[in-house]
Amino acid sequence: MSRHSPTFDEMFTADGGIRPAYAGYCEWLQAQDQHWMTHKGAEAEAFFRRTGITFNVYGEQDAEERLIPFDMVPRIITGTEWRRLSRGIEQRVRALNAFIHDLYHRQEIVRSGRVPERLFRDNVAWLPQMVGFTPPGGVYTHIVGIDLVRTGPDEFMVLEDNARTPSGVSYMLENRETMMSMFPELFTSMRVRPVSDYPRRLAKSLAACAPDCAASRPVVAVLTPGVYNSAYFEHAFLADQMGAELVEGSDLRVEDGRVCMRTTRGYQPVDVIYRRVDDEFLDPLSFNPTSLLGVPGIMDVYRAGRITIANAPGAGVADDKAIYSFMPEIVEFYTGEKPLLPNVPTWRCAEKDSLAYVLDNLEELVVKEVHGSGGYGMLIGPTSSRREIAAFRQKLLARPENYIAQPTLALSTVPIFTRKGLAPRHVDLRPFVLVSPQGIDITPGGLTRVAMKKGSLVVNSSQGGGTKDSWVLDD
Amino acid sequence: MEERGVAGMLGRTANCIFWMCRYLERAENTARLLDAGFRMSLTRASEMASEEWRSVIVTLGLVEHYDARHDSYSGAQVCNYVLRDRDNPHSVLSMFEIARTNARVARSSLTMEVWESVNEGWMALRDMLSRPVKESNLGSILAAIRREATLFRGATYGTMLRNEIYQFARAGTFIERADNTARILDVKYHLLLPSLSYVGSSLDSSQWDQVLRSLAGERAFSWLNSGQMDSRGIAEFLILDPRFPRSLLFSYGQLGQHLSELAQEYGAESPAHGLMTNTRQWLAERNIQKIFDTGLHEFLIDFIDRNQSVANAIAEDYRFSA
Numbered sequence: 010m011s012r013h014s015p016t017f018d019e020m021f022t023a024d025g026g027i028r029p030a031y032a033g034y035c036e037w038l039q040a041q042d043q044h045w046m047t048h049k050g051a052e053a054e055a056f057f058r059r060t061g062i063t064f065n066v067y068g069e070q071d072a073e074e075r076l077i078p079f080d081m082v083p084r085i086i087t088g089t090e091w092r093r094l095s096r097g098i099e100q101r102v103r104a105l106n107a108f109i110h111d112l113y114h115r116q117e118i119v120r121s122g123r124v125p126e127r128l129f130r131d132n133v134a135w136l137p138q139m140v141g142f143t144p145p146g147g148v149y150t151h152i153v154g155i156d157l158v159r160t161g162p163d164e165f166m167v168l169e170d171n172a173r174t175p176s177g178v179s180y181m182l183e184n185r186e187t188m189m190s191m192f193p194e195l196f197t198s199m200r201v202r203p204v205s206d207y208p209r210r211l212a213k214s215l216a217a218c219a220p221d222c223a224a225s226r227p228v229v230a231v232l233t234p235g236v237y238n239s240a241y242f243e244h245a246f247l248a249d250q251m252g253a254e255l256v257e258g259s260d261l262r263v264e265d266g267r268v269c270m271r272t273t274r275g276y277q278p279v280d281v282i283y284r285r286v287d288d289e290f291l292d293p294l295s296f297n298p299t300s301l302l303g304v305p306g307i308m309d310v311y312r313a314g315r316i317t318i319a320n321a322p323g324a325g326v327a328d329d330k331a332i333y334s335f336m337p338e339i340v341e342f343y344t345g346e347k348p349l350l351p352n353v354p355t356w357r358c359a360e361k362d363s364l365a366y367v368l369d370n371l372e373e374l375v376v377k378e379v380h381g382s383g384g385y386g387m388l389i390g391p392t393s394s395r396r397e398i399a400a401f402r403q404k405l406l407a408r409p410e411n412y413i414a415q416p417t418l419a420l421s422t423v424p425i426f427t428r429k430g431l432a433p434r435h436v437d438l439r440p441f442v443l444v445s446p447q448g449i450d451i452t453p454g455g456l457t458r459v460a461m462k463k464g465s466l467v468v469n470s471s472q473g474g475g476t477k478d479s480w481v482l483d484d
Numbered sequence: 485m486e487e488r489g490v491a492g493m494l495g496r497t498a499n500c501i502f503w504m505c506r507y508l509e510r511a512e513n514t515a516r517l518l519d520a521g522f523r524m525s526l527t528r529a530s531e532m533a534s535e536e537w538r539s540v541i542v543t544l545g546l547v548e549h550y551d552a553r554h555d556s557y558s559g560a561q562v563c564n565y566v567l568r569d570r571d572n573p574h575s576v577l578s579m580f581e582i583a584r585t586n587a588r589v590a591r592s593s594l595t596m597e598v599w600e601s602v603n604e605g606w607m608a609l610r611d612m613l614s615r616p617v618k619e620s621n622l623g624s625i626l627a628a629i630r631r632e633a634t635l636f637r638g639a640t641y642g643t644m645l646r647n648e649i650y651q652f653a654r655a656g657t658f659i660e661r662a663d664n665t666a667r668i669l670d671v672k673y674h675l676l677l678p679s680l681s682y683v684g685s686s687l688d689s690s691q692w693d694q695v696l697r698s699l700a701g702e703r704a705f706s707w708l709n710s711g712q713m714d715s716r717g718i719a720e721f722l723i724l725d726p727r728f729p730r731s732l733l734f735s736y737g738q739l740g741q742h743l744s745e746l747a748q749e750y751g752a753e754s755p756a757h758g759l760m761t762n763t764r765q766w767l768a769e770r771n772i773q774k775i776f777d778t779g780l781h782e783f784l785i786d787f788i789d790r791n792q793s794v795a796n797a798i799a800e801d802y803r804f805s806a
Contacts, residue, residue, distance in 0.1 A: 059604055236589045249592035259806055260496050273648065273802040274492030274750065 017161045017421040018433050019084065030085040030482065033199045038082075043430070046081070049191050050426060053079055056187055078475030079184060080425040081191070084436060084457040088202075088484040094157070094165060094440070095451045097350030100340060102153050102442050102449055105172055107343035109149040109327050113139045123338045129326050131410075133380065134173075136288065136323035138295055142312055144321045146218040146446040151283075151319035152211070153442040154455075158353070159421040166353050166418075167336070168437060172328035173320060174285050177456040177476075178441050179243035182207060182250075184456075184478040200483040202453040208250030210443055210450055215251075215281045217445040218317050222267070223280035229253040230270060232261075232284040234302045239471075244285050253283070258290075263306040268316045281317040282307075288322045330413045331357060331379045353418060359410035367414040368405070371398050374414045375466075376405065389466060391417050420466055423477065425459060435460045437468050438479065453481035492750075495803035497590045498652045502804070504586035504602070505640075505656035511579040512633035513664040517543055518566050519626045520698030525559055527690060537562040543671040546574060563622055568613035576629055577613050580606045593649050597639040605632035648749055651742045652802070658742070659795045662735035663788060668695060669722055670784040692718050699730045719780060720772040732787065736764040739794070746802075756797035763790045 015023065020031045027035045057076050086094075111117050112135075118124045129135045154175025156168045185204050189196055212229060219227035231253050233244035248255035260270050261279070269276035284291065290300040295308040310316050326332070332339075334355040340348040356363035358376075367374060376388040388401040405412055422433035440455035457477040458468035468474040521540035525533035534557040541550045541562060549572065554561050569575045573582075584606040591599055609632065612625055644650045672695045692715050696702040705721050706713075726733045743760055747753040767787075775783045799805070 058607065059600055236585060241588070245588070245591045254494055255497075255592050256494060257496065260494055262806075271495045271803050271806060272492030273495050273498050273652075275803070277492065 016419045016433070016435075017159065017164075019159070019421050019423045019436075020431075021424075021433075030087045030090075034083065034085060034195070037195055037198065046426060047428065050081055053081065053187055053191060056190075057183070077180065077470045078461050078473075079187065080434075080459055080461075080475050080477050081188070082424055082426050082431065083188065083478045083480045084423045084438070084459075085480045085482065086438075086454070088482050091453060091481045094350070095453075097165070097348070098155050098440055098442060098451055099449050100344055100346065100349050101155060101167065101170070101336070102150065102444060104336075104340040104343045105153065105170060105327050106147075106149050106444060108339050109172075109321070109324055110143065110147065111343070112326060113323065114141065114143075118339065118342050121342065123342055124332075124335050128331055128335070132326050132329060132332075134288065134323065134325035134329060136326075138308055138312070139321070139323040144218075144311075145220040145314060145317045148218050148319075148444050148446065149321040149324045150327070151215060151218060151321075151444055153444065154439045155350075155442065157350070157438045157440070158418055159436075159438075160419055161421075165350060167350050168353055169330070170328045170333060170336070171439075173287070173325040175439065175441065176240045176243055176285075177439055177458075177470075178207060179246040180476050181441065181452070181454065181456045181479065182246075184476055188478045199480075201480045202483050204452050204454055207441065207452050208247060210452070211247070211283075212251040212253065214443040214445040214447070214450060215283055215317070215319055217447050218319065219280045220314050220317055222315050224278075227280035228278065229281045229283065230256045230261075230279045232256055232258070232282050232286055234286050234290070238285075240285065247283070254279075256282075258286070258300075258302045258304055261304040261307070263304065263310055266310060266313060266315055268304060268307055268310050279316065281319065283319045288325060291318070291322060329380050330355075330377055331359070331410075334413055353415050356414040358405060358412040358414060363414075364405075364409045367412075368402065371402060371405075373417060375417050376401065376412050376414045379411055379413060389417065392466075417466070423457070423459065425461065425475075425477075432463065434463070435466050435468065436477070454479035493593065493648055495805065497593050498648070498802050499799065499804035500586040500590040501593060501649060502652050502656035502798070504583045504590065505653045506660040507579040507583040507586070508602070508633055508636055509657050509660040510574070510664060511576045511583070512630060513661070513668070514544060514566060514574070514576055514579070515626050515629035515633075516698045516700065517668060518563065520694040521562070522559070522622060522626075523697060524691065524694045533559065539671055540566065543667055544574060545667070546572065559619065560617070563617045563619075567617055567625065577609055580609050580632075595639070595643040597643045598636070601632070601636040601639040605636060608632060646745070648746060651746045651749070654742045655739055655746075655798060658735040658739040659791060659798075661730060662732050662739070662791050665699060665722060665730050665732060665735070666784045666787050666791070668698060669719065670781060670788075688715065689713050695722075701728055701730060704728060716772055716776065719775070723775065724767070724770065724772065733764075733767050736760070736767055740764050743798075754797070754801035756794055756801045759790075759794045759797050763787075763794060766790070 020028060020035070022028060054076065057079065108118065112129055119126050150172045152175060154171035154177070156171065157165050158168045159165050181204055215229050216227045229251065231244050231248040233241060233255060235241065235257050238244070245255055254270060256270050261268055262271070262276065263269070264276050267278040268282065269278050286302045289297045290302040292303050292305060292308040293300045294305045307316065308322070311318055311322070333352065334357050336352055337348050340346070356367050358364045358367055367376065371388070372390040374390045378386045388398070390398065420435040420437065423436050424431035425434045436457050436459045438455055438457050441452050443450040457479040458470070459475050459477055460466060460468045461473060461475045517540055521536050524536040537557040537559055541547055541557070544566065550565060553571065554565070565572055565575065567575060568577045570578060572578060584602050587594060587599055587602040608628065612628060617625060640653060644653070672691060693702065693713060696705055696718055699722060701721065705718060709717055721728060721731065723732045725731045726737055728734055739760055743757045747757055
């Protein structure tokens with residue numbers, strides 16, 4: 010649990026043995042020539058550049074388009090492990106949806122005293138426009154990313170829920186494509202569950218959430234902020250793979266009570282919008298009046314039940330880190346079951362006793378902003394200087410309710426391929442979950458993010474993290 | 485399986501594809517023009533050659549922009565300005581960059597091969613043009629630009645579904661090509677000769693020869709005319725020969741075909757279609773005598789205007805912008 014406990018490596022046991030999940034892979038790897046593998050690594054990078062899988066990093070002008078480093082060693086999960094994980098994920102996602110619905114309706118969970126009202130009342134992601142309204146199909150979080158970390162053979166924990174617009178799924182798909190084209194023989198000898206049908210499942214899942222007025226074959230569009238957005242590649246990729254239109258705000262307008270896109274044949278209605286813009290940019294009439302990314306009036310159409318927006322506006326109320334700390338209670342409240350996947354222990358700095366503990370133990374803890382993401386604005390105690398800790402202490406004292414703290418976890422490691430051979434690096438896992446009235450659909454695997462720097466615990470791509478192909482074995 | 489309904493493509497996407505093709509066509513023609521300037525400069529003493537280099541800038545319509553940044557027309561300056569200057573929005577590198585951005589925006593409407601040809605072409609040129617161009621490597625750079633343009637054309641021709649996306653792409657290509665051929669011809673007519681008395685001189689004919697070369701028409705023309713060069717014949721060939729793929733008439737034949745296919749797909753002819761038909765008709769009714777009688781320059785300016793109107797009408801009819 011703490012940084013003092015030994016790190017769990019997913020490939021090797023403490024005495025150098027190979028864990029069962031990796032037996033087949035290691036046997037294959039030992040038969041490969043090291044130089045050939047190095048050559049393959051360069052090949053992978055050229056492949057990514059050519060196909061244009063890059064992301065833009067805010068504030069870095071020279072490196073306008075950067076590659077997320079890709080590591081060739083797969084992250085492998087056994088079928089047994091996965092079945093257990095997916096039960097926990099499904100339970101959690103079910104609870105998240107029920108929770109959001111409740112928050113915008115009767116607020117039973119507040120009445121029961123399990124969650125304090127201030128949590129969402131003060132939450133910037135809370136949208137009064139959603140009160141009393143139920144989205145088409147009753148779904149709030151059409152696409153969810155549940156970030157998992159592992160600390161031992163059976164110890165998986167949820168680090169974060171992403172209920173707004175989880176990104177990274179294109180890397181999951183392209184990583185698999187790359188691995189299959191580089192090492193086809195691996196996939197004939199090992200049974201790895203496929204992920205390539207994700208875009209089809211996504212299209213189907215979104216179509217199943219279409220409003221009543223939709224065409225028999227609902228028109229789905231992906232709404233992107235545009236070509237300069239850091240995740241533009243993914244937006245284009247998903248639209249392409251789903252056979253959906255990739256639209257910008259300027260392509261859309263409200264006509265005859267429907268949201269329509271400007272086509273070469275005139276304005277045509279859209280039934281489902283998979284939006285990759287934040288709530289506040291969605292509708293300049295309802296939210297940020299200066300937004301050029303959104304569609305004036307779309308919220309009125311939405312509230313009239315004539316368009317589906319995925320994920321639902323206001324769904325973000327469920328995924329900030331203060332809410333996160335209540336997830337065990339939330340899961341139990343809505344499912345009547347004990348949570349199958351535990352949370353990482355979390356101190357809410359808004360609470361007096363917790364704050365005192367956190368202030369006493371800053372050098373041991375990870376402190377995060379309640380609304381932050383992307384690894385920005387956080388303190389990692391053990392790797393920070395005294396001065397950094399002192400500066401953070403002031404921020405924390407000024408606005409304690411803005412922070413939560415967690416122990417510095419000994420995240421599990423999986424080896425990466427380096428010029429000197431295999432070397433362990435810390436990883437996490439983001440499985441992708443689709444929700445529709447037809448059910449909850451979890452793609453086997455997800456995106457493994459890996460800290461490429463030795464000893465680093467920060468896996469975010471904006472902070473130099475890389476990715477791995479993630480395998481779920483069909484055993 | 486049920487086919488996708490008649491949902492049109494996004495106007496913005498059509499616009500991106502149209503302009504991606506225009507920029508790639510223009511980049512290729514720019515390289516060809518520079519090639520012609522380069523060849524002409526080799527046949528002249530260096531102090532005279534600056535006039536040929538200047539003619540390249542004039543043809544590209546960049547004199548003002550260029551003069552604001554440079555005070556002379558040396559080969560090295562012109563080549564670097566035309567090929568790789570990022571301040572010049574119409575340098576080959578800038579245009580490949582714009583084309584690639586358009587391709588990124590419209591990516592879900594392109595095949596993998598087309599996207600890769602644009603992206604890889606941009607990467608190759610970016611690397612090749614990362615250092616100043618010297619006379620010694622100019623030839624290989626120009627060849628590389630033509631090759632990248634050819635790869636793009638081949639990928640488009642060989643992999644794109646023949647639907648509206650393809651029609652917009654090709655319409656952009658031929659609008660641009662017709663414009664570029666007209667501009668190249670126009671410059672020859674009124675700029676290159678020191679004075680009227682040079683008309684018909686050996687300088688004159690070698691310049692006409694370079695115009696042909698810059699439009700990749702020297703072999704076809706010599707073959708058709710058993711090696712005889714004359715300015716009228718060359719102008720006729722570049723304007724009116726329906727077999728030559730860079731002539732105005734050929735470009736309009738193709739443009740007509742693609743707009744017709746669009747009309748068929750959409751079930752109606754657009755106003756742009758009417759404008760195009762007029763211009764094609766007007767072209768077909770010309771002969772070279774008539775053109776020279778009214779003045780080649782006047783004819784070309786008239787054509788460039790008409791061509792621009794067709795392009796504007798396409799953008800309006802198919803809702804390229806809001």
